[in-house]
Amino acid sequence: MKYSLETENFFERVYHVVRQIPYGRVTSYGAIANYLGAARSSRMVGWAMNAAHTQPDIPAHRVVNRNGVLTGKMHFGSSIAMEQMLAEEDIAVDNDKIVDFKLHFWDPSTALSKA
């Protein structure tokens, strides 16, 4: 079968960025999309994360929406699995939402210091 190199590349980029998320930090789909130059394609990041389940090294629990809400927690098998993993990284989660999200927020565009 045939894969779209651009799409595959996009997915790879998403995985790469997510892997760069340091311990105790989180980021948003939009931030990743923005770093990839697809700020309007934040949904594609979510789609990539859906496929990220094929990649065991993807800390998807560090990726939330712009409000810091664990929108994808249901994709971790357990509804509490995601917040538990975040709790292990000293990230407080209240009502499926990261406490002081902006303090834990990690912007790849800034952290990776794009050229």
Add this chain to the structure above:
DNA sequence: TGATTGACTATGA
């Protein structure tokens, strides 16, 4: 091939 969906975000009321 065409229509619908989706781990989102931004804007308007």
Add this chain to the structure above:
DNA sequence: TTCATAGCCAATC
């Protein structure tokens, strides 16, 4: 401030 709608692009049905 909260709710509803539009836009985005790719994958799935």
